[in-house]
Amino acid sequence: MNEAFANDVRGPQGAVDIAGRGTAYVQVRGLVRTFGSGATAVTALHGIDLEVWAGEFVAVKGRSGSGKTTLLNILGGLDRADGGTVFVDGHEVTAMSDADVLRMRRERVAYVFQGFGLLPILTARENVGVPLRLKKVAPAERERRVVEVLERVGLGAHLNQTPAELSGGQQQRVGLARALVADPGLLLADEPTGQLDSGTAREIMQLIAELVRDIGMTAIVTTHDPVLLSVADRVIEIADGRIVGGFEEPGI
Numbered sequence: 001m002n003e004a005f006a007n008d009v010r011g012p013q014g015a016v017d018i019a020g021r022g023t024a025y026v027q028v029r030g031l032v033r034t035f036g037s038g039a040t041a042v043t044a045l046h047g048i049d050l051e052v053w054a055g056e057f058v059a060v061k062g063r064s065g066s067g068k069t070t071l072l073n074i075l076g077g078l079d080r081a082d083g084g085t086v087f088v089d090g091h092e093v094t095a096m097s098d099a100d101v102l103r104m105r106r107e108r109v110a111y112v113f114q115g116f117g118l119l120p121i122l123t124a125r126e127n128v129g130v131p132l133r134l135k136k137v138a139p140a141e142r143e144r145r146v147v148e149v150l151e152r153v154g155l156g157a158h159l160n161q162t163p164a165e166l167s168g169g170q171q172q173r174v175g176l177a178r179a180l181v182a183d184p185g186l187l188l189a190d191e192p193t194g195q196l197d198s199g200t201a202r203e204i205m206q207l208i209a210e211l212v213r214d215i216g217m218t219a220i221v222t223t224h225d226p227v228l229l230s231v232a233d234r235v236i237e238i239a240d241g242r243i244v245g246g247f248e249e250p251g252i
């Protein structure tokens with residue numbers, strides 16, 4: 001997981017946290033994102049500072065338009081910042097070339113989308129195999145890992161069904177399996193239960209919490225769902241592009 005990037009820059013967060021929580025897996029400093037320019041410019045993030053510790057499960061809440069998706073997209077390398085720095089696992093995402101960002105997305109960051117993001121013509125097993133194909137994992141090993149992770153999310157009996165043949169909750173289980181199969185250090189999920197009924201949403205949230213704890217990943221999940229807010233280690237609140245709640249205490 002940790003091979004060096006061509007553009008590797010070690011951040012100050014490599015230091016051990018003073019309160020003994022380990023190292024910051026994600027460190028954000030002064031993050032600014034502005035869409036458009038001139039009179040119509042919209043500043044979605046106004047200078048976000050944030051630390052998420054290795055193994056921590058953080059939920060991000062905030063009203064519609066507060067900047068949650070924008071923040072997650074920049075952390076995951078799906079969008080670029082206009083100012084500030086982001087380090088993930090010691091690598092400065094904000095200084096990476098496009099090729100290094102792609103590599104980071106392939107090797108250490110997994111994304112779960114509200115709309116599941118599955119390829120409709122592929123079966124569950126083929127969808128989950130995509131990240132391993134990109135990593136050029138050999139077919140036999142790929143098959144073993146795909147089946148193992150699909151069984152882990154409770155879909156062992158649905159390997160060969162396409163998304164249209166699965167319920168919403170099952171589709172999101174496939175989305176989770178695909179996110180986990182390449183063994184990422186960081187899981188980012190943007191309202192992963194936004195399209196599910198409340199019972200199914202609860203099951204998916206509890207599954208995410210369980211997986212994060214079992215695997216020891218770091219996870220950042222945006223949600224309005226009280227169930228997820230209650231299972232997260234910490235809840236951060238964003239309002240108008242600023243963090244207004246859930247800061248770390250100084251620790252001493």
Ligand SMILES: Nc1ncnc2c1ncn2[C@@H]1O[C@H](COP(=O)(O)OP(=O)(O)OP(=O)(O)O)[C@@H](O)[C@H]1O
Nearest residue numbers: 035036042044062063064065066067068069070071
């Ligand atoms: N590509 C874009 N172009 C222009 N403005 C954008 C773009 N993406 C986001 N914005 C604006 O940035 C602000 C933050 O949007 P963002 O999608 O991050 O909010 P959100 O907190 O995820 O909202 P929701 O809960 O509805 O998903 C909003 O004012 C939005 O209109």
Ligand SMILES: [Mg+2]
Nearest residue numbers: 068069070190
């Ligand atoms: Mg959003």
